[in-house]
Amino acid sequence: MEHARHVFRVLLVLVVAVAAFVLGRALLVPKSYGLYGAYRADNVGEQARVREPRHAGPESCAGCHAKQAQARAAGSHKAVSCEICHAPLSVHVQGGAVKAKMPVDRSYQLCARCHRKIAGRPEKFPQVVLDQHVPAALEEGVCLPCHDPHSPKP
Amino acid sequence: MSEETRPAEGETAPCDAGRRDFLEQGIRLAGGAVVFLTSARAAASSAPSENPLSGGYDWNEHRYAYVIDTEKCIGCGSCVRACRAENDVPAGFYRTWIERYVVGPEGSFVDSPSGGIDGFPPAQTGIAATKSFFVPKMCMHCKSTPCVQVCPVGASYRTRDGVVMVDDKSCIGCGYCVQACPYGSRFLNPTTHTAEKCTWCYHRITKGLRPACVEVCPTGTRMFGDMKKEDDPVRKIIERERVGILQPHLLTEPQCFYLHLDKEVR
Amino acid sequence: MPEITGFAFPNDIHVHWSLMIVMYPYITGFVAGSFIVTSLYHVFGRQEFKPIARLSLAASFCFLLIAALPLQLHLGHPERGFNVMITPNFSSAMAGFGLLYSTYLVIVALEVWFVWRQDIIESARRSRGWKRTFYAVLALGTYDTSREAQEVDHKVITVLAGIGLPMACMLHGYVGFIFGAIKANPWWSSPLMPVIFLLSAAVSGIALLTVVYQAVSKMRRVPAEARLVSAMARWLWFFLILTITLELLEIIMLGYEKSEPWHIISELLTTRLEFSFITVQMIIGGLIPMILLGIVVMMNAYLHERLRNALSVASALLLLLQVFSMRWNVVIGGQLLSKSLRGLRSPYTPELFDREGVLVALALFITPFVLLWVFDRILPIYKPGEAERSPAGEAQARTDAARA
Numbered sequence: 135m136e137h138a139r140h141v142f143r144v145l146l147v148l149v150v151a152v153a154a155f156v157l158g159r160a161l162l163v164p165k166s167y168g169l170y171g172a173y174r175a176d177n178v179g180e181q182a183r184v185r186e187p188r189h190a191g192p193e194s195c196a197g198c199h200a201k202q203a204q205a206r207a208a209g210s211h212k213a214v215s216c217e218i219c220h221a222p223l224s225v226h227v228q229g230g231a232v233k234a235k236m237p238v239d240r241s242y243q244l245c246a247r248c249h250r251k252i253a254g255r256p257e258k259f260p261q262v263v264l265d266q267h268v269p270a271a272l273e274e275g276v277c278l279p280c281h282d283p284h285s286p287k288p
Numbered sequence: 289m290s291e292e293t294r295p296a297e298g299e300t301a302p303c304d305a306g307r308r309d310f311l312e313q314g315i316r317l318a319g320g321a322v323v324f325l326t327s328a329r330a331a332a333s334s335a336p337s338e339n340p341l342s343g344g345y346d347w348n349e350h351r352y353a354y355v356i357d358t359e360k361c362i363g364c365g366s367c368v369r370a371c372r373a374e375n376d377v378p379a380g381f382y383r384t385w386i387e388r389y390v391v392g393p394e395g396s397f398v399d400s401p402s403g404g405i406d407g408f409p410p411a412q413t414g415i416a417a418t419k420s421f422f423v424p425k426m427c428m429h430c431k432s433t434p435c436v437q438v439c440p441v442g443a444s445y446r447t448r449d450g451v452v453m454v455d456d457k458s459c460i461g462c463g464y465c466v467q468a469c470p471y472g473s474r475f476l477n478p479t480t481h482t483a484e485k486c487t488w489c490y491h492r493i494t495k496g497l498r499p500a501c502v503e504v505c506p507t508g509t510r511m512f513g514d515m516k517k518e519d520d521p522v523r524k525i526i527e528r529e530r531v532g533i534l535q536p537h538l539l540t541e542p543q544c545f546y547l548h549l550d551k552e553v554r
Numbered sequence: 555m556p557e558i559t560g561f562a563f564p565n566d567i568h569v570h571w572s573l574m575i576v577m578y579p580y581i582t583g584f585v586a587g588s589f590i591v592t593s594l595y596h597v598f599g600r601q602e603f604k605p606i607a608r609l610s611l612a613a614s615f616c617f618l619l620i621a622a623l624p625l626q627l628h629l630g631h632p633e634r635g636f637n638v639m640i641t642p643n644f645s646s647a648m649a650g651f652g653l654l655y656s657t658y659l660v661i662v663a664l665e666v667w668f669v670w671r672q673d674i675i676e677s678a679r680r681s682r683g684w685k686r687t688f689y690a691v692l693a694l695g696t697y698d699t700s701r702e703a704q705e706v707d708h709k710v711i712t713v714l715a716g717i718g719l720p721m722a723c724m725l726h727g728y729v730g731f732i733f734g735a736i737k738a739n740p741w742w743s744s745p746l747m748p749v750i751f752l753l754s755a756a757v758s759g760i761a762l763l764t765v766v767y768q769a770v771s772k773m774r775r776v777p778a779e780a781r782l783v784s785a786m787a788r789w790l791w792f793f794l795i796l797t798i799t800l801e802l803l804e805i806i807m808l809g810y811e812k813s814e815p816w817h818i819i820s821e822l823l824t825t826r827l828e829f830s831f832i833t834v835q836m837i838i839g840g841l842i843p844m845i846l847l848g849i850v851v852m853m854n855a856y857l858h859e860r861l862r863n864a865l866s867v868a869s870a871l872l873l874l875l876q877v878f879s880m881r882w883n884v885v886i887g888g889q890l891l892s893k894s895l896r897g898l899r900s901p902y903t904p905e906l907f908d909r910e911g912v913l914v915a916l917a918l919f920i921t922p923f924v925l926l927w928v929f930d931r932i933l934p935i936y937k938p939g940e941a942e943r944s945p946a947g948e949a950q951a952r953t954d955a956a957r958a
Contacts, residue, residue, distance in 0.1 A: 137703040140671070140696035141710060144664065147694065151660075155639075162640045164458075170340070172643045173445035177455035178340045178347070181487060182494040188374050189492075189500045214506040218366040222373050222500075247407035248364040248506070253420040254388045254408065255362045259507075382564045398561040398896055425563075434738060440648035441637040460637055461630015463570040464648055470738035472563030472893045476570055481630030538737050554894055 188224035192216045195223070202284045209285025210260075219244060219283065240275045242268075245283075345494045350449040351515040352488060354429070354502075355522050355531070357547040361422035361509040363388055367501035368405040374489060374500035381475045383486040384426035384501055389552050392417045396552045423553050424510060426501070427452060427473040427486035428534065428542030435465040435474065444483065450515075450543060451490055456482040470535050471542075488512070557900040559825075560818075562892030566899075569889045573904040574628040576881045577915050579729045579751060581621050583877060584922075586726035586752065587759010588614035589662070589718060594789070596665075596715035602785040608935050609770065610763050611669060614722070615662050616925040622655060624918060627909055647731045654728060658721045665714040667692075668707050670933045675699055726755045733884060740808075740815030740895070741822065741888040750800045750880075756793040758877040760786055761870035768867050774936060778863055784854050787866050791847040794873065798840050801880065818895045826890050826901055831883045839876025843869040 169175040195216045196203035206212055217223065219239060226236040242264075251261040268276055281287065339346045363386055371377060371384045385403030389396060390413050397413040404422075411420070429452045436444045436452060443458035444465050454465075459482035466474045466483060474485045489499035493512070497503070502512045513522020525531065525547070532549030533542045546553075556567050588610045594600045595607040626632045639652035667674075675697050678689035727748045733739075734747025764786050771778040805823070808816055823831055846869040850862055857865075886902050905911040929935070 137698055137700060138706045140694065140698055140703065141706060143694045143696055144667070148660065159640050162636075164641070166340075167442070167641055169338075170448065171445055172442040172641075172645075174442070174455050174458055174641075175340050177445075177453070177457070178447055179342070180455075180457075181453050181490045182341055182345070184491045187489075187492045187495065187497055189370060189503050191497075191503055213508065215366075215504045217370065218364075218504050218506060222370070243406075248362055250407075250410075252363070252408055253390050253411040253413075253417060254422050256359065259362055385564045387561075398894070400561070400564055403564045434736075436645075438646045438648065438736075439643055440646045440651070441634070442641050442643040458634070458637060458641065459631065460634040462625075462628070462648065463630075464646065464732070466565075466570055467889075468736050468738055470893055472566045475565040475568070476630060554896070 186224065188222040189217050190223035205282065205284040209282075209287075211284065211286060240278060242272055242274065242276050245277045245281075341494060347447055347449040349516060352429075352450045352493065352543070353513055353515050353522055353526060354426075354488070354544040355511040355513065355525050355547065356424050356544065357509050357511070358421050358423050358550070358553075359548040360507045361386070361424060362507055363404060363408045363422040364506065365404040365407045366504045366506060367424060367510060368403050370500040370504040371486070372405065374492075375487075377484075378478055381477070381484075383473075383484070384424065387423045387425060387553075388420065389423065389550065390415055390417045390420040391550070391552055398552075419550075421548075421550065423546070423549075424501075425471065425473070425534075426544065427469075427488075428471055428540065428544045429486075429488060431541035431543060432539060434468045434470065434538070434540060438464045438468045440464065447490075451488050451493075452485075453487050453490060454483045454485065456480055456484070459483050470538050470540065556902075558892075558897050560892075560897030561894050562897035562899060563894050566892040566894065566897075569886065569899075569902040571885055571889060572628060572902075572910040573912065573915050574624040574910045576878070576885045577918055578621070578624040578628075579726065579755075579881050579885075580758070580878055581617055581624065581918065581922075582726045582729060583751070583755035583758040583881075584617045584762050585614050585621060585759075586722040586755040587757065587761075588617065588763060589722040590756050590759055591763050591786075591789075593715045593719045596711055597719060600785070602779075602781040605779050605782050606763060606767055606786075608669060609767065610759075611662070611666060612926060612929050612933075612935055613763065613766060613922070614759075615666055616922040616929055618659055618662055619925060620918060620921050624915075625651070627914060647728050647735060650724075650728050654721070654725050658718070658725050661714055661718045661721060665711060665718060666933070668711050668714065671707055672699060672704070673933060673937070723752055727752045733888070738893055739888050739891075741819055741891060742884065744804055746800055746804050747884075750797065750804070753793055753797040753800065754877050754880055757790065757797055757873055760790045760793065761873040761877070764790065764866050764870035765874070768863055770936075777859070780859055780862065783859075783862055783866055784850065787847055787850040787854075787862075787869070790866075790869070790873070791844070791851050794840075794844055794847065798836075798844065801835075801840075815895055818891050818898065822887060822891050822898055826898055827883055827887050830879050831887070835876055835879040835883055839872055839879055843872045843876065846872075 164174050164176070166175040167173070170178075192203070192206070192215050202216075206214070206216070220226075220236045226232060226234060246264060249261050251263045255261055264272060270276055277283075339348065341347060365386060367384055368382065368386065371382075375383060377383050382403040382405075385400055385405075386408075387398055387400045387404075388408055388411065389398050390411050391397075392415040394415060397411065397415050397417075399408070399411070401408060408422075411417075429446075429450060431446075431450075433444075433446060433452055436446055439445075439459075440462060441458055441460055443455045443460070444452065445455070446452045461476060461481040461483070463476055463483070466476060469485075474483055476482070477484045489497070489501075492499060498512050502510045511522050511525070513520040513526075515523050515526070517523065526545050529547065531545040531547055533545060534549075535554060556569075558567060591603065591610040592607050592614065595603040622635075626635050629635055638649055639656070642649035642652055644650070671693070674689055674693045678686060678693050678697070681689060730748030730751030733742040733751075734744050736742045764783075767782070767786075768778055808819055846865050850857065850865050850869070854862070890899050890901065892898070904915070906913055908914070
């Protein structure tokens, strides 16, 4: 085996390298990795805390805007969340206090997004052909004289 | 270890010296590594049934599922807008979107203008349509995920309560999961350069809220539920009614179930 | 913004796997293919490959050194690239990359060391100053040049090459698996994919070495060894036939079974990939080299040496193009079709100056040749004045000269 000395020298270098890699890896693996599966368990908590919820649902508006909430509850838009036509609550309220005005969109496109007659919508859903439904030219606010957005008839 | 400093023709040391040296050094190193590793591993271990979330939410008590009734969808796009607002989804990419199908005897036409975020224009199809409908789509949160299977670094995973998510601190942005998803629900975020997709608003559902898309849907098309709750309406639908899933032949076991799914939908 | 025909899922319209992901299998193909050539001598003892054994080993090593670069350039977070070795998720074929690459690198480095060991020792003895220290370190402080030691070396080389060959195949085959195992993409999903990738790697490696050997012989002003040239042409032809057969077989099967994706795949092939697949990959890159190589192989005895060399080089160059186009058609082609199976996007054109662009790809292709030159400066591939022909080759050369 004296003539294989160089082979053992090489093998030694290899063992050193592998040991260094194994040690290095052990130091670098994140602590929570592998607890529940092949992933970093800490991320579950991070995802749950990634941001504060922004949408709060129509019930959260009723506290300050009772008039509109009651009109809505009694009309045909009772299933339409306030946040669809306005914006998520977080735009308007933060930490219990008003931080900015809630956007109010008076354009006809907002109403048309749901109520314009197009292929795909269920037959029974209230939808209209815009040119035939509106007597005037299509412009901002053209739906409002006849329809209260919080309780449109019928 | 004896070291040769002067090169000479064919000089060698006594027969066993090389092998003995190697074995000594090797065993020392290997032993050290083993001791270090076992101590490191012991420090990090913990009971597998523990709950990684604080504040009273136990992920072992929930198993979420989603039902979509395509007969009710009006294609208003409110869900897409709400998702974008809730999750800062970058423009041009979609965590959820809506597809419109216009079907006639000669063929079918499908469109999804900007994912449906501004609703849909009148369809220019040239097809004599006999039926048309909308189909909302998002990550299916499959039980047998092809995306988690292919993530090389374990950044993609499925939680105990059934939600598939991406650890954006581990993700290396290789894009393999994006290629592997049969539903096209993943994308690479152009700012963070990591994979991203619908998380069923994990930051909301762990607080008892519903995902933003479900919260705003005006027609009750989207329903979110918990298979571990006794009288959950979504659970009842899945267990008792005729529900369909997308691309069943791939056996991904999606947890988004569709009512009134048409054969045209892939 | 890409143009879409038909309907594509909204997230589907981006080509995430770019030119870099085309270059990666192209380069690992050279690594595997060159290693196959060197193993033909070191493992299977085919003497006609002796003149190219060291050159192909060095080439495999030099391409291997930069093989990880296209991946790093592509990643969204290259600084986290090492995570593949720290927290690998072994259900993913891509996670195998870290282990396969590093193990194979070690094996090739070791084989290089053992093959060049005598030369390293000689260089250590003959040089002075820092060069001497450099070679002494490289020799790991052992200077055994006895016949017994050389026999030990020979055994070790055979073992290393024997382990290295399946490892080289796996290093490239797993790339085919990465594509073939994606059930979501019908253009990729096929059990044939790893085999096609591997066979086409062999084609690219032998083709590359054909060209490099002719170039090196010209540079050294020695004639290219005829037996080697015809042996390489034979193996090249053999692998080419297998590759083209399987590539065609896949399409034919899809077309015959006509299951769900056939409609969109046939549209992909006849519209978006018409030039790169049918014209370049199959006709210019497939049919023509098959004919040229067929001439070289079947009419070997009747060919003048210069014609044989010219035909081999011409076929090899066309095949380098063919293998590139095959990688392109698989990687890019698969992303042009949407998972809706109803739409295709407009063809992808890589940027010129981008991190994943054309200039970078060219640099990646050229760098291994630069490294090969550097390699030769440190560890000469051809020893000056050494008889490079095997005894049989010498006899053949004499017969050729007598006949000419």
